[in-house]
Amino acid sequence: MDETTFLEYLSYPFVQNALVAGVMISLCAALLGVPLVLRRLSFIGDGLSHVAFGAMAVAGVMNFSDSMVLSLPVTVAAALLLMRAGRGANTGGDAMLAMLSVGAMAAGYLVMNLNPSSSNVSGDVCTTLFGSVSILTLTTLDMWLSIGLSAAVCVLWLLSYHHVFDMTFDEAYARASGARAGLFNAVAAAVVAVVIVISMRLVGTLLVSSLLVVPAVAAMRVAKSFKAVCAVAAAFTVVCSLAGILIAVVAGTPVGSTIVGADIVAFLAMALIGRILK
């Protein structure tokens, strides 16, 4: 029977770290998710997270102290490759994404089984895929890296808000107006990759898409302007991530699934509010 009080749980440093890192990660994911959903790129999160999983597996086998050292550059490279492939004639971007996604996932699991770095391969894979306690077991370096990268993404997003707006709704107009669309897309692809890699520590590989997609879709149920959608998505994700982590801590449920569960419940509430407001 759990006799630890809620305040005692909050007094543990790793719970405090998880709350701060979790909020920052979900905030930058939600902001990035709005233009991704509007540009019909919702599945890119899923694909890139599978690539990151493969890179993490190789990093584990090579005994890297921090898997991000390999997973970050590999995922950024995959994102840039996908961006170029999307413009190619031979293989469509979505087909390339699918191939890269399943190929990396399979390769990662194969590598982990052939060269296990721990005696509990299944448990490690399960934790990585679903993020059951990953956010609660961050090292100090992991935590500051996650917070730092999230903050950098948020600042970059705010500073380039007008470019994001133009490229989201009318890329052709943006190009005609002199915007460096190619550079913008490359930077955007890299930023998406960074957000995917750090989001995996919160909700795991398989549930990363939820952090990108659900806040944006929920916000669109009640807000009409781009600015309002971004603001509502940001508030939505902060509330749901906090609630998800705290419920998981007290109720003993996996953190990743609980956050996604909170997102879905909140989305249904927003959908209902949207209908009433109409």
Add this chain to the structure above:
Amino acid sequence: MKHCTMKLALAALAAAAFAPLAAHSADAPAQPAAPRKIKLDLAKMSKTIRTAWAVKLLQNPEDFKGDIIQIVGDFYADEPEDEGGERRYLCALKDAAGCCTLIDVEFRPREKLSWPKDFPEEFTPVTVNGRVEVVRDGKGDAMPRLADAVIVRQKK
């Protein structure tokens, strides 16, 4: 003669004075040991936090050295490979999903217990508390072990 008689009398008096105390010690039931001050009690926590602490114990056992902790897991005994080796008693802490073992923590009972009579059935849930010490495994990695361990009996 008088001197010897006095000595005998004094001895008899002392024996008479301490006899009730000896009788009391022999007949009275043993007092239960004072409850230990447990610094970290995983048995009182949610599964998620319990798993997080178990991961921290595995990652940095030095941070817990000297602390009295209480853990919950499945008990099992590891028979020695060599004839003269010692049997090891372990508590397998599960991950959050409960499907896989996160870490096997060896514990050394405080009292001299007889195997298997005084131990729980293997692969059943147990609660064990003890003082954390750090040992090295075959690969040289630091592992936690509970010294002066007490197996907490579940009330039926």
